[in-house]
Amino acid sequence: MKTLIITAMTFFSSYCFAQQGNEEKVQGDFDGNGTKEYAYTKVSDCGDECEGKCETTIYFSDKSIAPIIVSPANQGSLYNLGDLNGDGKDEIGFYPNWCTSCWHPFYVYTLTKASWKPLLSPISTHCNQWEEDKFPIKKDPKKKGYVIVTSSKWIDDDIKIISKSVKVN
Numbered sequence: 441m442k443t444l445i446i447t448a449m450t451f452f453s454s455y456c457f458a459q460q461g462n463e464e465k466v467q468g469d470f471d472g473n474g475t476k477e478y479a480y481t482k483v484s485d486c487g488d489e490c491e492g493k494c495e496t497t498i499y500f501s502d503k504s505i506a507p508i509i510v511s512p513a514n515q516g517s518l519y520n521l522g523d524l525n526g527d528g529k530d531e532i533g534f535y536p537n538w539c540t541s542c543w544h545p546f547y548v549y550t551l552t553k554a555s556w557k558p559l560l561s562p563i564s565t566h567c568n569q570w571e572e573d574k575f576p577i578k579k580d581p582k583k584k585g586y587v588i589v590t591s592s593k594w595i596d597d598d599i600k601i602i603s604k605s606v607k608v609n
Contacts (some may be wrong), residue, residue, distance in 0.1 A: 468520035470505060470551055472529035477502040479518055479532060486514045490539035498534060508549055508556045510536055524559060524579055524587050525550060525608045531559055533577065542567035543592070546576040559608055566592035569601050580605045 465478040478501045486494035496513035510516070513536030521531040527550070534547045545562030563576040569592045580586035583605055590603040 465501075466518040466520050466532070468530035468532070470500065470530050470532060471502065472527065472551075475502075477505065479520075481515060481518060481534075483513070483515045488539075490514050496534075496536060498532065505551065506555050508532075508534070510534055510547060512536070512538065514538055521548060521577060522579065524548070524577070526585065535565070535576075548577055560587075560589070560606060563589055564591045564593065566599050568592065568599050572601065574601050574603075 465480045467476050467478045469476055470479065471477070479498055480501075481496050481498050483494070483496045485492040490512070493511065494514050495509055495511040496516055498508040498510070498518065500507065513534075516534055516536040519533035519535070521533045523529060524531045529551055531548055531550045534549070536544055536547075538544060543564065543566050546565050547562050548559040549556045550559045551557075565576055569576075569590065574590045576590055578588050580588050586605045586607050588603055589606050590601060593600050593602055
């Protein structure tokens with residue numbers, strides 16, 4: 441029984457750690473015009489048990505920058521990822537909160553002329569990855585035009601954390 445309680449407490453603390461949201465503003469030059477703007481989130485139609493539409497919108501202080509809608513998401517954490525693809529604009533990362541599970545995608549967006557586009561497919565992450573301080577994406581210092589993507593995968597009945605270099609446009 442003692443082992444069960446310790447296991448349950450460990451799992452719960454892992455879950456809570458990965459679920460902690462960053463509801464503060466994140467500053468960056470997301471449109472590449474040399475002026476810093478900030479991003480912030482607002483959740484809509486989402487109850488305590490994640491019932492409803494559960495959309496989180498990322499807004500920008502510069503109203504000419506289109507918002508990003510992520511669904512399902514019950515709030516989440518924003519990250520300024522710097523200029524990952526060499527286009528002179530900071531990319532933005534979003535790690536959504538949800539009411540169940542430790543598996544969450546990490547989204548990476550880049551601003552094009554018309555709108556926000558995913559820089560790459562959502563990155564699968566698990567609480568273990570965040571606890572081990574293995575951030576999902578960073579610029580590859582050895583290869584221009586590449587990023588290092590670190591993701592969580594279910595392999596051989598275990599969660600593995602895998603990193604690989606990926607080309608970005």
